[in-house]
Amino acid sequence: MSRRSGQNGRIERKGNALYARFWLDVPGQQSRAYKCVRICPVSGPGSLNKFEQKRRGKEIIAEFGANSEATLREAEAVNLGTTFQQQSERWLKSVQTRKRNPIKPRTALTRASYLSYLNRQIGEMPLSSVNNLTVKDCVIAKMAAELKDGAPRFSPKSITNYVQIVKMVVASAVDEKGEEIYPVKWKNDFMDLPVIEGQNKPSFTAEEITTILSEAEGQYQLLFALLAGTGLRIGEAFALRVEDIRGAVIRVRHSHWNGRLYSPKTKNAIREIDLHSSLAEALHDHIAGRVTRSHSGPSYTIT
Template sequence: MASVEKRIRDGRTTYQARWRDDQGRQRKKSFPKKGDADRYAATVEADKLRGTYIEPSRITVAEYAQRWAESRPHRPTTARRTEMMVRLHIAGTRLGGRRLADVRPSEVQAWATDRGKVLAPTTLRQTVGLLRSVYAAAVLDRLVASSPVVRVQLPRHEKERVVPLTVEQVAALAAALPGRYRAMVVVQAGLGLRIGELLALRVENVDFLRRTVRIEWQFTVGSKGERSEPKTPRSKRTIPAPHVVLDALAAHLAAYRAGDDGTIFTTRMGSPLGHVYYGYDLLGRAATKAGLPEGTTSHDLRHHYASVLLAAGESVVAIAERLGHEDASLVLSTYGHLMPGSDDRTRSAIDSAWATANAACAPNVPRDAPAVR
């Protein structure tokens, strides 16, 4: 049972509530008034009986977030991104220094508003989601009674619709690159690969006879040529290879020797290309030279691939499989507006539904009424 003891030190009187936690360890907390100590002791005992007892802890938000991040079974790229988000946007803020159990919803809202000044809307939502996960784990660990990450208002963000590159624009982008790297644009646009999948492609992954390309590995940012598992289980896939891709690969391999481990696209020194060098340095300059829209990246080649398949009438499920998506709904949400003939289908659907009602809804015009000119 919890108890309260009067203590006098240096002429100052305090009242110390003492109790044992659910692990049998002795705990204590001091109060200036006996009534406060009595109430706290009674609350502790009631919480223990209800099973809602929360262990007092001085751990800060940043400390717990770092422990949480280290304990997650994240992939290397996700682990690096999570560590950076915790370090910059939690530990590096006033909220990070607050005790985990002392944070109020208003403080979380103030923190989110402040982060909104320096983060893009999508990144802000990811950061708030991370903090929400941290507090969810803290609730399970019984370090807090409830999460303060509730009803957080974020800036409204309208996701821009994808405007895919045309075949002519992709060809211009390839032509603007040095000869050694032109095939990379054709292969990425012709297979819909993620940048890491493109960079990790090996000769053994290409079956010229069966006209397929097998995606099994990827290079992550900062991987320094070390291959890792693709983004999701469905990212391991076999993609039908069109002639334009196979011809580009054959010409590239005839002109440029593959790496010692079979990597198809390498630098002049024979080493694998990095994300930044290909995706930003090479493509960035080429996009400007080709007069493509500002902000064009390698991911736009993946969008191009999906748009071409949609225009050809390929099913959403098949496109999701080719892209390595877990869920076909992502294809619909990203590319639904590109579905061909949607305007005509909308008109036809409404006209068909109202066909039987046309006569009843037609205006009753007298036979001798003058014609409208």
């Protein structure tokens, strides 16, 4: 166990029977309970020799989970009284400040919006009570029943994303050894988690892009052409600087959000993109005519 070694218990006689005595962590109790469980009669039918008595005593201790880390962690989770909302706040802070792969501020904002909804449903529940049944009844069923303008408010993909946040919050409660305090074996079938089918990423046709560009003006026309011709994310386009343009090649090195530059969404997002000759020409014409000094130093932004 994480805080104490295993126990063998002891055998005690009471009247005409032998009993196993051992300590057991109990949810809701700060102190361990001293359990007394019958082993066998002292003599006659059902009696056991000393070797068998000890073996049965150890079996009883194992059946109760007295030496189990899971039993201890379950008791700790209840005794600490941590609610889902309290743990969610700790988790959201930790994933932003951890040294290994901290999440971006924009991702943190999205997860905070998820938690705002989840905390209205299960925020006051003890973390130890958040399990498959809780998520099924208090999260998935409620989300599936919500309507907006007569249509389901949440898609199967959205519901799956919210449930994933619940799983991560519960798993984030760990002991001093980094072991989950309340491990849950999540069962998507039991929870009735909806199946994601027929996902479609909406995209513009060539005719629609032509219409958009014909109705746009100035730097917006160039921005829309750049997005359509390169597949850049909007934050990546806003983060482009003059030094990122080399002839007909764009080097993607940053992403822009909320007035600041960050590293791109993933390591693979750091890349070079070849431009069509007409798009490269339009981009260089724009740079030559409208270069603005950046707030961040002697570098120049495109837009």
